[in-house]
Amino acid sequence: MREVRALGAQHAWALERALLADGRTVFVKQASRPLGDVFASEAAGLRWLGEAGPAAEVVAVSPDLLVLAWVDEERPGAEAAEAFGRALAVMHRAGAGAFGAPWPGFIADLPMDNSPEGSWPEWYWSRRLEPYLRRAADAGSLGRADVALLERVRDRLPELAGPAEPPSRIHGDCWSGNVLWSGGSAVLIDPAAHGGHRETDLAMLALFGAPHQDRIIGAYREEWPLAAGWRERVPLHQLNPLLVHVCLFGASYRDGLLTAARAALDAA
Structure with a gap:
């Protein structure tokens, strides 16, 4: 070089x-x-x-x-957002063999267990929530009452998860900073890729906001309609990235995590 x-x-x-x-x-x-x-x-x-x-x-x-x-970035417009929404739906619909992946996972530099296990509610708790919940609690960033609140989510996950869907091919860390606008659409970087629930990527886009988000979602839904109640499930899918942020950055993300947990419980 x-x-x-x-x-x-x-x-x-x-x-x-x-x-x-x-x-x-x-x-x-x-x-x-x-x-x-x-x-x-x-x-x-x-x-x-x-x-x-x-x-x-x-x-x-x-x-x-x-x-x-190298990706030459450009200012995102509404048409690029719609093109990205369609491309994201196509990628998700390509699917995966199971929830998880055949390689060891990481999000940032934190380990992420990609081992398959049962249905999505079981897998989401055991692979995406519980490990980071325990890590945050052990570090003192979450207290006993906080852990108990997340365990209430665990107990109701089959009910909260909505209609069962097959594993989708998802990015896994799809916040706006990992979406580079280029070539009239977008390019994805920094994935925590795995077979997961497609609503997870859409919830991550909403967590910190994305340009022309309504256009992205609208085009996505035209390409591959979402199951009823998907908006109410957004907080449920945001629990994983919020727990990861508590692990990486400490208790400053605690309130956001607890708010999302309460919203997930109230949605059903």
Whole structure:
């Protein structure tokens, strides 16, 4: 690589823009400490999503380096949002063999258990809620009453989850910062990809807001209609990213987590 330009740092890696000898511009993540399978997992997820959807191209990967094709970003417009909504629905509908994935998962640099287990409500609790709930409680970011509130969600998950759906091919961390607007649509980066519930990606887009969100959802629903009650289930699907944020950043996200848990319980 030549003409490397630093772009800052995030979690346990430095970010760079570089020019390769063959003239290609690339985006580079360079590990600042041993990361195990973190980059291999991200690369596997991007390639899997890219089979059916708008994911960034993986150029190279090693335990301490991830290189992606550079994405020239542009200002998002309503037409691009609609194109992305349709593309997201197509990617979701490509499906997955089970809830989970055949590679070890990570969200940021936190481990994410991708082992399959039963129905989506069972899998969501055991793989996406309970591990981070225990981690946050052990760190002192959540108290006993907080844990008890989330356990009430656990007890009612089969009721709260809505109609059963087959596993969808989801990004898993689909907040607006992981959606790069380019080429009249969008490109997905930084996935925690797995077979999951498609409403999870849509709830994540809503968590911190996305440009032209109504246009994204409208086009998505035209391509693949959502089950009745999906809006009321948004807080349920936001519990995982909010728990992850409590684990990563501490109790500042506690109130948002508890608000979402109460809203999920009240929705049924």
